[in-house]
Amino acid sequence: MNKARIALAMGIICISIFPILVKLNLTPGVISAFYRMAIAASLILPYVLITRKLKIPSTKLLFSAILCGLIFGADVAVWNVAIQESTATQATLLTNLSPVWVGIGAFFFLKDKPTTNFWIGTMVAIFGMVMLVGFNTFINLDFDLAFGLAILSGMLYSVYMLLSKKILNEVDVVSFLSITLMSSAVGLGILSFLIGEPFTGFSDAGWLVLVVQGVVCQLLAWLLISYATKHMRATRVSVSLLGQAVIASLLAWLILDETISLQMVIGGFFLLFGIRITFYQKQLLARKRGVHGTFSVKH
Numbered sequence: 001m002n003k004a005r006i007a008l009a010m011g012i013i014c015i016s017i018f019p020i021l022v023k024l025n026l027t028p029g030v031i032s033a034f035y036r037m038a039i040a041a042s043l044i045l046p047y048v049l050i051t052r053k054l055k056i057p058s059t060k061l062l063f064s065a066i067l068c069g070l071i072f073g074a075d076v077a078v079w080n081v082a083i084q085e086s087t088a089t090q091a092t093l094l095t096n097l098s099p100v101w102v103g104i105g106a107f108f109f110l111k112d113k114p115t116t117n118f119w120i121g122t123m124v125a126i127f128g129m130v131m132l133v134g135f136n137t138f139i140n141l142d143f144d145l146a147f148g149l150a151i152l153s154g155m156l157y158s159v160y161m162l163l164s165k166k167i168l169n170e171v172d173v174v175s176f177l178s179i180t181l182m183s184s185a186v187g188l189g190i191l192s193f194l195i196g197e198p199f200t201g202f203s204d205a206g207w208l209v210l211v212v213q214g215v216v217c218q219l220l221a222w223l224l225i226s227y228a229t230k231h232m233r234a235t236r237v238s239v240s241l242l243g244q245a246v247i248a249s250l251l252a253w254l255i256l257d258e259t260i261s262l263q264m265v266i267g268g269f270f271l272l273f274g275i276r277i278t279f280y281q282k283q284l285l286a287r288k289r290g291v292h293g294t295f296s297v298k299h
Contacts, residue, residue, distance in 0.1 A: 008237060010224050011222070011224030029080030030192050034077075038214070039215065040218040041181035045182070048175070054174070054178055061171055064166075065171065070187045073187050081149055125274025169230070173227050177222060
């Protein structure tokens, strides 16, 4: 297994605890997103400035990275609000339609077009996601504001994945993440102020959750995922990120004492199998060429 896949797997584990933290509902949605970005930015900026690893790209790439950060910040804020206004299950299901949007966007805007196995794997994975959260949840979706916000979150996320892939082809991961974190934090800070969300007054547990979100779910997770995005297809990364639903369900079982049914287990199997399908073609070609051992997935 190469470095990019290992990084992706570790990144998925790091972000899998995020839905659990959001379920605790200890802080408002937008301010929670702000602190997630601000804490991560406050940790990475001193490092890149002291070590002089912050490389400012061209003006065009700089503005693209700033835009990327604003989009990602908006995605996290919208998803937080969607969870708090409905249920984490419904919001997660709808947000995780993002691989479809990524595939459509990649078809029109990226040189690496989605392959047949990507679409097959995506459909299998989404079917597994529906089984995991329950068919009743899917059938009884409330077409309200929270529904729209969850769909919007998935679309914002897909735009972020496509844009970040193009930028990371020319910018190193640390510089990219530093710029996007700063723009996310500033944008979300201004938005939080304008809508009147509190910056202080949280419980000790609330502050602890914000720190964990910033350090683990944002800084560590997205250093790893951005590295994987730089070296892998954006479509494959987006589908692989669906795996967080399986890990989140296991964590909910362990931490929140939520039940896991046989249907959820079968759904998790289909989800992971769908992810596996998106990687199948590369291995098949490698066997035909007589390649043994590991291989690069950089495109």
